[in-house]
Amino acid sequence: MQQDLLISRLQAGDEKAFERIYFLYSESLYGIIYNIIRDEKVAEELLQDVFLKIWNNASSYDPKKGRFFTWVLNIARNASIDRLRSKDFKNSKGNLRSENFEDILVAQSNSIGKIDAIGLQKYLDRIGPVCKRLIDLLFFKGFTQKESAEELDIPLGTVKSRNRVCIDKLRAHIISP
Incomplete structure (x- = not known):
């Protein structure tokens, strides 16, 4: 099924379209979420x-503002960061044993390998x-x-400037590979 049709059916409340979206994107979104959260459950x-x-928010997706995948990726990323910064999550991670720290640090430093997913x-x-x-x-x-x-x-200002420049470079490569 063509993606535009699938998205418009999703926006119309079609459950079959939603199932197809889940099938197409769940693995990639799980990879992004897990890479940030580092906890399978x-x-x-x-x-x-x-x-x-x-x-619930399918109707707010606007193809003129960006690709659908970018939209769902941002939802996953923002939800992950919100959870990571939440008080409950921090409290649940407060009792990690010291032997777990090495695995967490190694896993966080090795996210480049998961980007290809x-x-x-x-x-x-x-x-x-x-x-x-x-x-x-x-x-x-x-x-x-x-x-x-x-x-x-x-400096923070350098990060902000580089972020803008880097995103522009990445966008240029994606749009005209």
């Missing part, structure tokens, strides 16, 4: 919440290591701009 629960948001790796390779690292921190690890500035040891 919470990621699975959050994936369901994300699809509920997609269903959503087809961005070939584009990220074209924009250079500085942009690749910044986009990884901001969009795939859920860092704020301030946290990214601290991680990269650069």
Whole structure:
């Protein structure tokens, strides 16, 4: 089924279209959510919440403002970051044993490998290591701009400027590969 038709059917409340959207996007969205949350059960629960948001807000999607995948990816990313920053989530992670820390740190530093699951790796390779690292921190690890500035040891204003430049570069490569 053509994507435009599928999306318009979703916006009209067609449950079969919603099932197809779930089938097409659930694996990629789960990858984004898990990469930020780092907890399988919470990621699975959050994936369901994300699809509920997609269903409830389908009418707000506007193809003139961007691709559908970008829209659902932003819903997943924002929901993941909100959950990560929530008090309940922080409290539930407060009792981690010390042997878990190494696995968490290694997994968070290795998110580049998971980016290819959503087809961005070939584009990220074209924009250079500085942009690749910044986009990884901001969009795939859920860092704020301030946290990214601290991680990269650069001024916050530089992070904001580079973010804009890097996103423009990435957009240019995706639009005209």
